[in-house]
Amino acid sequence: NAGVTQTPKFQVLKTGQSMTLQCAQDMNHNSMYWYRQDPGMGLRLIYYSASEGTTDKGEVPNGYNVSRLNKREFSLRLESAAPSQTSVYFCASSQERTDTQYFGPGTRLTVL
């Protein structure tokens, strides 16, 4: 039981490049989330998916898109990366939206 896994662990992009961050959970959870954490700050919600087939914007959605591929997988896409998107990205999941969220190990992204 791996919990929440994220790939890649590290990534360096040039401004304007695109990439997709992958997240998968093996806990049969219905809800999944993407957060970002900037240095010295708390986590901020980018997008969430309350259940398979639904996605909604969080606090800081600009510059990102998401796909809930199936119940297990929730991906985050940066279409045209900007230096302001340099951050650590965490994926989380919960049984239902009101339940405890469990986090993955994070993806450290640097945009030059």
Place this chain on the structure above:
Amino acid sequence: DAKTTQPTSMDCAEGRAANLPCNHSTISGNEYVYWYRQIHSQGPQYIIHGLKNNETNEMASLIITEDRKSSTLILPHATLRDTAVYYCIVRNPSGYALNFGKGTSLLVTP
């Protein structure tokens, strides 16, 4: 969601109990108190949560005051591996996001 106030940093000797306070004076009746921690460079780790009653699990105990305006997370026998940033979060059950503030940086020393 209600705002929380935590000390910026605390120290604790290894083997002693670590008591981490949190003030949440504007908490509403249906809001839960959650505690997470983040060990350097890792994802946040869930510790414990509660509504009104004190709670205990294998990691920690959570003491919530009767008026629910403050709480204390207790790590009964702190180890070096408990060095981390600890976040107290008040969560409205209808909300999606966990609002992580700056937390308390706990340093456990030998």
